Amino acid sequence: IRSTEAGFGGQPVETGSDRVVAYSPRERREVQADIFAQEFLLPADKLRRRLIEGRERPSSIANDLGLPVEFVRMQSIRALLLPPLTAPAMSEEGPSVTFDLDPEQREAAEWDDRPLILDAGPGTGKTRTLISRIRHLLAQGEPPSSILALTFSNKAAAEMIERVEKVNAVAAPLIWVGTFHAYGLELLRLHCHAAGLPADFKVLDESGQLALLERVLGELRLDHFQNLWDPTLELRPILRAISRAKDEMISDQDYLAAARAALAAATTAEDIERAEKSVEVGEVYEIYQRTLAADGSVDFGDLVYRSVLLLRDRPDIRATVMAKHRHVLVDEYQDVNFASTELLDQITESGKRLWVVADPRQSIYRFRGAAPQNAMGFTDRYTGAQRRQLKTNYRSCETVVRVFERFGAEMAAAPKPAATWKANRGRVGFVDLFHAPDLASEATAIRGQIERLKGDGIGY
Numbered sequence: 162i163r164s165t166e167a168g169f170g171g172q173p174v175e176t177g178s179d180r181v182v183a184y185s186p187r188e189r190r191e192v193q194a195d196i197f198a199q200e201f202l203l204p205a206d207k208l209r210r211r212l213i214e215g216r217e218r219p220s221s222i223a224n225d226l227g228l229p230v231e232f233v234r235m236q237s238i239r240a241l242l243l244p245p246l247t248a249p250a251m252s253e254e255g256p257s258v259t260f261d262l263d264p265e266q267r268e269a270a271e272w273d274d275r276p277l278i279l280d281a282g283p284g285t286g287k288t289r290t291l292i293s294r295i296r297h298l299l300a301q302g303e304p305p306s307s308i309l310a311l312t313f314s315n316k317a318a319a320e321m322i323e324r325v326e327k328v329n330a331v332a333a334p335l336i337w338v339g340t341f342h343a344y345g346l347e348l349l350r351l352h353c354h355a356a357g358l359p360a361d362f363k364v365l366d367e368s369g370q371l372a373l374l375e376r377v378l379g380e381l382r383l384d385h386f387q388n389l390w391d392p393t394l395e396l397r398p399i400l401r402a403i404s405r406a407k408d409e410m411i412s413d414q415d416y417l418a419a420a421r422a423a424l425a426a427a428t429t430a431e432d433i434e435r436a437e438k439s440v441e442v443g444e445v446y447e448i449y450q451r452t453l454a455a456d457g458s459v460d461f462g463d464l465v466y467r468s469v470l471l472l473r474d475r476p477d478i479r480a481t482v483m484a485k486h487r488h489v490l491v492d493e494y495q496d497v498n499f500a501s502t503e504l505l506d507q508i509t510e511s512g513k514r515l516w517v518v519a520d521p522r523q524s525i526y527r528f529r530g531a532a533p534q535n536a537m538g539f540t541d542r543y544t545g546a547q548r549r550q551l552k553t554n555y556r557s558c559e560t561v562v563r564v565f566e567r568f569g570a571e572m573a574a575a576p577k578p579a580a581t582w583k584a585n586r587g588r589v590g591f592v593d594l595f596h597a598p599d600l601a602s603e604a605t606a607i608r609g610q611i612e613r614l615k616g617d618g619i620g621y
Contacts, residue, residue, distance in 0.1 A: 205240040266290045276512035276546035278539040284556025287518045305335035309486035313496045345464035356471045359457040407462030413450045417443030465500045472507035494519035495536045512543030559584035
């Protein structure tokens with residue numbers, strides 16, 4: 162839910178450039194082509210024999226083959242440090258992995274063009290269903306490059322790529338798989354001039370952001386956030402507030418206007434102080450954005466924020482993006498915030514062919530402003546959108562599933578009506594319920610229960 166209140170909150174500022182790094186399909190193809198070219202010019206196996214058995218030096222090998230000595234040295238490092246390459250078995254070529262899907266998973270994987278949100282609780286096979294969705298689209302003749310799969314961490318994106326490669330190794334490099342912020346970075350790089358950025362713009366991490374503000378420290382009118390001993394201590398919460406504003410698509414001008422309006426309306430000492438802090442942040446926000454532009458840089462929050470603005474302002478670019486990515490899949494949709502939902506609106510036609518997986522009960526991390534309402538409001542946001550559930554848990558025994566079902570139903574983020582799961586593993590074990598008055602008592606109870614189970618012959 163969008164809030165225009167000028168305030169604080171959210172997670173600490175991410176290290177932008179480090180967290181965004183991910184290979185796009187084009188970059189993966191370039192890396193693969195580079196490796197192929199290196200092996201074509203100087204196979205590592207042959208080079209290893211010349212280095213070890215022939216006792217030759219890289220310089221003499223370079224002279225003998227007419228290759229740059231720097232290239233031979235780098236290839237020598239690969240040949241000596243990496244294990245020998247082995248030819249893949251013939252059975253590994255092409256589609257090699259298929260999944261047996263239950264009825265709910267199959268319905269979701271073979272869904273039509275209507276917007277779909279799949280309520281997938283823990284252990285219900287959501288990743289298997291998502292990969293099967295990709296496999297189904299490819300089987301229907303959709304070009305791999307028409308599929309855009311988005312998630313929220315580079316680790317999750319890498320795991321998704323690995324799974325897609327097992328299904329179709331040929332198509333995998335052509336499918337765009339990555340995070341919202343990595344995708345935003347690619348959009349801004351492809352259309353940097355339209356976005357008002359230089360071709361070589363930098364993505365600042367937190368240290369870069371702090372360094373940028375320190376350069377203009379004399380321009381910052383700080384009162385509540387002044388620390389003469391170490392100014393960076395008070396600049397960090399300001400950057401956090403700016404980051405959250407960008408997650409809510411709030412510009413520096415709108416932020417400052419809202420803060421000044423709040424100050425004008427404040428009556429109590431507490432409200433006045435809070436509004437003054439917000440005004441201070443808004444004034445820094447203005448200077449920060451102006452300095453970012455002069456520096457030819459963006460920060461982590463800009464990657465989605467400015468991508469949305471780019472697509473809003475340039476219908477021609479938006480049309481190109483929509484034509485390229487006809488099918489948009491999102492994993493962990495419960496982690497979307499206002500900016501990321503706005504980006505999805507810009508790259509889809511009223512949510513058409515938007516297919517997302519979510520478990521609102523897991524929306525506890527508040528990833529950069531994520532809220533359970535974003536997932537709960539999916540069917541209201543897009544015309545014709547449908548909600549489906551995966552109803553079989555394959556991970557836990559029935560005892561655990563029933564306990565989760567009982568307590569999960571009372572969570573504010575739980576879908577209504579509450580889901581009822583079938584436990585594929587049957588009934589095993591037991592669950593004890595203890596009430597602990599404090600954290601120390603909880604730890605003591607857990608320790609005692611572990612030792613009791615150990616005494617019953619259950620290993621640690």
